[in-house]
Amino acid sequence: MTKATVRDLRYGFPSVLSRLEHGDTIAITKRGKVVARLMPPPTVRARKAKRPDFSERIREIYGKRRVDNFVQWYVENRE
Numbered sequence: 001m002t003k004a005t006v007r008d009l010r011y012g013f014p015s016v017l018s019r020l021e022h023g024d025t026i027a028i029t030k031r032g033k034v035v036a037r038l039m040p041p042p043t044v045r046a047r048k049a050k051r052p053d054f055s056e057r058i059r060e061i062y063g064k065r066r067v068d069n070f071v072q073w074y075v076e077n078r079e
Helices: 006-011 013-021 054-062 070-077
Strands: 002-005 026-030 033-038
Touching: 002 006, 002 013, 006 013, 006 026, 013 026
Parallel strands: 002 026
Antiparallel strands: 026 033
16 A cells, blocks of 8 residues: 555646556545545446347247238227
8 A cells, every 4th residue: 555645646646546547555644644535436347238129029029920001900999
């Protein structure tokens, strides 16, 4: 763990940020006492979202019916 003062944060933030990007934990000190700790975020693996199977859902609702003219079918079957 490295240390940085509040002054380092004010005037040299890019160098502190580069240390964070490399994975270092930084203790922020004020008048020699640690007042905070900066840590890089934990690494999270990206998950692939499960996508719903819309074609299967349509088959469940309507079966294997084939509709040549959707507008006509809709007009006849609407409530």
